[in-house]
Amino acid sequence: MNSLPKSVSADLWTGRTDHTERRSSFRYHQIVEITDLDTLLAAKDRTVAIIGFECEEGVRRNQGRLGAAIAPNAIRQALASLPWKVEEGKRIVDVGNVTCQNEELEAAQEVLGNAVSTIFSKSMTPIILGGGHETLYGHYVGVRNHIGKEASLGIINIDAHFDLRSYEVQPSSGTMFRQILEHDKKSSYLVLGIQRFGNTQELFDKADELSVRYVYEEEMTDARMDEITLSVSEFIEKHDHVMLTLCTDVLNAAFAPGVSAPSPFGLTPMVVRTLIRTVTAHKKTLSFDICEVNPVLDENGRTVKLGAYLTNEAIMGLLLEN
Numbered sequence: 001m002n003s004l005p006k007s008v009s010a011d012l013w014t015g016r017t018d019h020t021e022r023r024s025s026f027r028y029h030q031i032v033e034i035t036d037l038d039t040l041l042a043a044k045d046r047t048v049a050i051i052g053f054e055c056e057e058g059v060r061r062n063q064g065r066l067g068a069a070i071a072p073n074a075i076r077q078a079l080a081s082l083p084w085k086v087e088e089g090k091r092i093v094d095v096g097n098v099t100c101q102n103e104e105l106e107a108a109q110e111v112l113g114n115a116v117s118t119i120f121s122k123s124m125t126p127i128i129l130g131g132g133h134e135t136l137y138g139h140y141v142g143v144r145n146h147i148g149k150e151a152s153l154g155i156i157n158i159d160a161h162f163d164l165r166s167y168e169v170q171p172s173s174g175t176m177f178r179q180i181l182e183h184d185k186k187s188s189y190l191v192l193g194i195q196r197f198g199n200t201q202e203l204f205d206k207a208d209e210l211s212v213r214y215v216y217e218e219e220m221t222d223a224r225m226d227e228i229t230l231s232v233s234e235f236i237e238k239h240d241h242v243m244l245t246l247c248t249d250v251l252n253a254a255f256a257p258g259v260s261a262p263s264p265f266g267l268t269p270m271v272v273r274t275l276i277r278t279v280t281a282h283k284k285t286l287s288f289d290i291c292e293v294n295p296v297l298d299e300n301g302r303t304v305k306l307g308a309y310l311t312n313e314a315i316m317g318l319l320l321e322n
């Protein structure tokens with residue numbers, strides 16, 4: 001297992017060019033700096049660092065449908081053409097991909113964790129492109145390492161699922177939050193978008209046992225969004241730091257067919273955008289990951305494109321509001 005991320009090809013960051021010098025016409029591909037993590041200098045102004053996690057071993061172990069390992073590069077390609085509407089000085093760098101090899105999930109999560117904490121040590125904000133939702137565990141390891149073991153950490157997961165399965169046999173894409181909550185008494189967990197029939201009663205019971213806070217997808221009507229965003233902000237206020245993870249299967253299957261476990265009653269993209277804006281606008285929010293985009297199962301690239309737009313929302317929130 002390589003202990004450093006591998007650089008991506010510049011071909012991924014290409015797209016329409018309206019003008020080569022006028023900044024107001026720029027898109028991501030004209031701004032992104034491909035760089036190596038080990039030679040990266042500490043940022044002076046606010047900077048986001050993209051890192052990919054080419055991994056679907058957790059999905060395989062969780063009996064899911066494979067394909068998420070190729071999402072990081074697919075999301076980069078979709079992000080490349082989005083307009084870059086950020087003032088000069090603030091930067092975006094791409095430090096490459098960590099790749100899971102030979103089914104060695106735990107080793108790959110550790111490498112991702114080290115890379116994420118290195119990004120923090122360079123005064124940059126990590127944006128992690130998964131990968132199956134097992135990506136979250138590496139993200140968490142990096143955050144915890146950065147903030148130290150005494151700080152309280154609020155983990156916000158936008159997901160149809162709890163991912164609180166037993167890891168007694170092995171960790172997977174369905175176990176991460178139980179792994180964290182059973183070992184880290186300074187972490188708490190809020191899930192937004194839970195499907196009543198996307199989780200067994202055993203998982204609801206485990207959520208109650210571990211004091212997990214959750215909001216059902218069906219509660220997230222337009223009329224109730226103000227109340228929900230207020231309770232999200234209250235959760236954030238209770239912690240020293242917050243990290244945000246998006247499991248793309250929380251979205252309605254009509255908008256996001258390209259996931260391992262689609263949700264027929266999932267959230268609309270607009271609701272998920274509101275949640276991402278709410279969380280990333282907060283100063284305590286340190287980082288973001290997007291997981292479970294599966295280009296192999298996608299229809300006409302729509303899940304990848306939506307994933308890129310939602311990642312853009314997180315980047316804008318973390319770059320502009322913080």
Ligand SMILES: N=CN[C@@H](CCC(=O)O)C(=O)O
Nearest residue numbers: 062133161163173174198261
């Ligand atoms: N990452 C989580 N995946 C879900 C899959 C559910 C399903 O396949 O229906 C879980 O483990 O609960």
Ligand SMILES: [Mn+2]
Nearest residue numbers: 160161247249
């Ligand atoms: Mn999920």
Ligand SMILES: [Mn+2]
Nearest residue numbers: 133159163247
């Ligand atoms: Mn999940």
